[in-house]
Amino acid sequence: MNSTTQLSRPLLYSLTLITALVVAPHFQRLNAVIILAFLAVLGLRWGTLYFSGWKPGKLVLFTITLMAAILIFTTYPLLMGLEAKVALLSLMLGLKLMECRSQRDLIVVLFLGYFTLITHFLFDQEMLLVGYVFIMVITLTALLVEASRTSPSEGWHFKSLRYSGAMIVQAIPIMLLLFFLFPRISGPLWNLGVDNSTGRTGLSDSITPGDISNLIRSRAVAFRVDFDETAPPPQQRYWRGPVLWNTDGYRWTRTRYLQTEPVSYRSDAPPISYQVTLEPSPNDWLYALDLPETLPSEATLLPDFQIKAKNIRNRRHRYAVTSRLSYHTGSLNERERGLGLQLPDNITPRMRDLVRQWRSQNTSDLALVNQSLRYFRSEPYYYTLTPPLLGNNPVDQFLFDSRRGFCEHYATSFTSLMRIAGIPARVVTGYQGGELNPLGNYLIVRQSDAHAWSEVWLEESGWTRVDPTAAVAPERIEQTFDFDLEENSILGIPVIFSTGNSGLLKDLTHQFRLGIDAANASWHRWVLGYSKEQQQKLMQQLGLGNLNAMKLAIAMILAIAVMILLLLYLLRLRSEVKPDPVLKDYLTFCRRLSGKGIQRFPHEGPDDYSHRIIRKRPDLRQSVNAITQHYIRLRYGQSDSPQLRRTFHRLVRQFRA
């Protein structure tokens, strides 16, 4: 390789294009100005190639570099955060491309390209991106192959693409070894640099009217659930999240003043066990079906049956839970009673009047709860995702004026009314429902399944779930929340729930989406979910016991060394002449005879050998002659045919000395 050889123009064209493609996935997170600058540099490169007469001098290049540096430092002062570093890398890659003249420069650009590909994984490890990076690695390697040609190349060769593809495929065993044996660091490695402030969608620990409306619009997955047995029916899928006790009449929040006593409840329902794979969220709680029983080790159950966990923020987390679907939480302590009856200042007389009216008709708490649900059902309340804005007393305004809203409005209003009636009540947020993916047989719970409901404490049944939304829009609970949001975006229009059969195309796209989700779920579960624990488990299954990181690393290096030696050996074998099947069969024949003491001399021809055999074993004359004649015709004659080969093979197989 001569470093002074001029690079061919087609090669540089492809290099420019591929550089753009390599950086492309970063565009979604880079500042628009940086992207423009990067593309401008590539465009300039393209221009200098197209108008071959014009080449930017050192001064021009220096000016461009200086401008790029200024741009970076003004956009990302102090280069804080990963994005700034990625921006710097991308621009430097583009600039290196500008001065790419010799073979050496080309190789530097290509290696920078490989490095840039790795940086994508700092942000995202989805299957799609991995596929993309895979393709880009093959393309970059193909360029490297192309650049290493000794003869002047004519641009793009399909051959080098095939060659690099083969190289990547050959590297797969080593890749797998690295994957399985590389010491895992517990906890996310990349968390160090990722900006925590870039919020991810998820339920928050407080609600004010309007919050959940935004969530409903997001189709993003909140978590996926694998049930050990069959999944419970949709009406029972209440995924419990934060429990809200405190209210100032406007906002509902959690409380810190719960008694810490052992949490327990009575239940005679069979336990349901399942695994939840939680998508990254900024929260520190886990979700489980009402009510959770056994929890993963990192989690604790709060007295209001909310699950708090350590070290789960912003990373994918998989945990196993068991729940029981019917329960009795037992008696109420004074502190909980106090919190469950706490009322804000802005309770209006008409609210009190309504409750007083109910109370006069019903003596038991249960009857009063039912009365209120009947009220929601019979009065003109509508379920809508775009309720009108409410003022500083949303409960009152919703109940008596607007009467349009979604789960949050219903849950908070209902809870307020119950508290006025003297029944301890609280708001529970979480997710309701979820879509069963028949392709992977698991449940997908999306952000659009976010929900809020109430719990009241009744003498007969302890804390009891009451979902006032179900009274207004039972379809919300029984069906998947899947409707065209655009159609319903006009303010206050009641939601019409889809009934399911909505055309073949939509059905197909739905199936396709489910398929992709199933693939993604297994990707998360088996590839990204391969944690330190999984690794230890695998090692134990292999009989290696508990290996610490150091031993694991040594094992990995040893395994790779063995594999490389094996590959070298295989390569050597391959370079040797492959014995053709005819010869193989003949050698089998010779082996059988040498077992009987008639060994063929290494230099002995087939005819001589057959004569010698027949002299010693005249009884074998017929078969030996037939085999020898066939062998001679196949190996030394011109009459080669598959049929002859088959006959020969059969003769040898049937030969018994």
Added chain:
Amino acid sequence: MKELLDQVIKEAGRIIVGKEQTLRLALTCLLANGHLLIEDLPGVGKTTLAHTLAKLLGLQYQRIQFTSDLLPADIIGVSVYHRGEESFQFHKGPVFTQLLLADEINRATPKAQSALLEAMEERQVTADGKTRSLPQPFFVIATQNPAHQIGTFPLPESQLDRFLMRLHIGYPDEQAERILLSGEDPRHLLKQMQPCLTIQQLQNLQQQASKLHIADALLDYIQDLLKFSRQSPRFNHGLSPRAGLALINSARAWALQAGHKQVLPEDVQAVLAATVGHRLHSSGDTGIDEGPVLAQHLLQSVPLP
């Protein structure tokens, strides 16, 4: 065709008793259109063998007895001034024949030897600036005494290389000798002998032999043989590409006379000693001809896949 050749061997066997293998090799050499060198002690039947072959194949036959004072003109011919026509006229020498027996070739000086060897290679003769073709076919059967005998000029390697084969006749075994001693005078038999082949038939056979199929596997084997001769420390120098060609041609001819439809490794092995024996030299040159031993070593060292 095999029958035809077997007939030749059978007839020749009446005169050269108990030497079937040698006869077959000699015939093979002629079928491969090559020249033959017979090396042995005087009196074992070298001349008779050449004479018999000439007779059986129906070839014109000339014999030159090489001596130390033999001149090239004695072989090629000479231009003599013709008084009547007032011009020089070329009188063809004994070389203008179809089968030439060069008896005791190593008794002549190198100058005379080289005159013959040129004719062998080019199959033409140049005298007085005029090139004359030799008749077709043209074979030379040369005999020589073992090199260690007194009064011999050993043939240089380059000239030995021009002979396709070198044969040893050796003493006959007891039984054969008995027949020989008790039988008719070979010279008398020879006179009565009728040709078994026409020249046309001989040329056809040569043609057929050169077209016999050689499989890649066999070429591999031949190349292995050549490679071994070049790499093994046992040999002073390896076999030349010409030796390889000689091996292939001889093997083809042998396969033809053996009645094979294709050339087999056995055919190569059968002609190996005769074809490469005079081209191989032991690395520690002892002065003694080790050809047959070396050829045998070569044969047994190269495995047949």
